[in-house]
Amino acid sequence: MINKDNSFYKEYNVSIKALDDPDITEQEIIYNEIYTTGAYAVFRVMRKFMIKKYWKDTAGYPLMEKFYSKNLLVCSISIRKLTKATNFGNQKIQKLLIQLENAGWILTADTKVKDGQKVYVLGYWSTIDNKYKPTLYSHEIINIPTKVKSKFEGIYNDYDRMV
């Protein structure tokens, strides 16, 4: 049986349309960009390395005190580690992180950890009926109704001019 509330099912089964499709929505354009530039690979690495319940704060990494105890799901990872995990270059990773941020999938926190390393907020967690339930910002985007008309009609005009 297919469980359509499964978060992995939701992510893998997003319908991706061509950019010249007249019915394309704002949300689908965001997904197109994220899947075609490799930003999704970076996001998956970040999700894997999120702070967990039994993390104990060490000197320079006060992530439990400042984030997890306030119901935020965060990930603090160096760009060097991301390049190792994804085989992308240094500059590309920085571009992809900006892209994820613009899409609303991640937020950068104001507080930084040791050596000026950034902290990224991926979502929040709550307890419903004594059950742990994480919610990622990316999943919230998936749930937006897709019947809204596109605001990006200018894209096609520009494309016609180029051709």
Next chain:
Amino acid sequence: MDKKHKTMMEFITEQNRFERTNGLPAEHPNGEVMPWDVPMSSEEIAYWKKEEEEYIKMIQESFK
């Protein structure tokens, strides 16, 4: 002499740290504990791991 017993989670994080850093002490600049050394709690496994396993099973069944 007072003995402080480690919890299971502390023990597993230490083992993971040793494996990753090839046995460097925690005071070494390259031997610090990192968030990915910490194992998932039962709640987190119940959500993340089970959802992923469920999805993989679903794909495998679709190929039969």
